[in-house]
Amino acid sequence: MSDDFYCDQVFSGKTPVEKVLETENVLAYHHTRPFWPVHIVVVPKQHVSSVLEVDNELLLELFGVIKQVAANVYAETGAARVLTNLGEYQDSKHLHFHINSGEQL
Template identity: 65%
Template sequence: MTEDFYCEEVLSGRTSVQKVLETERVLAYHHTRPFYPVHIVVIPKRHISSLLTLEESDNDLFIELMSVVKQVAGEVVSEHGACRVITNLGKYQDSKHLHFHLAFGMPLNKG
């Protein structure tokens, strides 16, 4: 995997995705290799390394990002009755681009 899958593959258009919701600065799409029956990723369209690297100047973007997370999570809850909202940091963060996973269901068997 590249250091930043989201910039290098998704936002560049090299990897096509099934969009769920898109704003001028945020993209929500179905995970390209889902770990759950419903697995949506929400990313800012501008590179931000992680939740820990957000700066005060990113506040408006972060509010927009959380608004998209909230809207999509609400749709998942409405359709399925539950939703997880997950972000990873440090060694847990495979792709160094701020992103949130919205998931429903038990993990799919990846073995």
């Protein structure tokens, strides 16, 4: 397997996911191995290696989904975090954001 979990596993259907929200270019789903009680991943459907590589149009669509999902998490739990990683902190070399709430599991 390569270092792109999303292209290799999620978009191919090899790893089934529970969708939260989907647009033409973006998918939000419940993390397959959550680190927090609420842990949602938002990822572009096309391969983009990191936030340093994303174009502005896709970034706007990504943040529209992030905003909607984070607002729902905030409404349900009273708090939400939004984070992304770069370099060695990025396990899968495909841009993705985590929206989470609660104490780390």
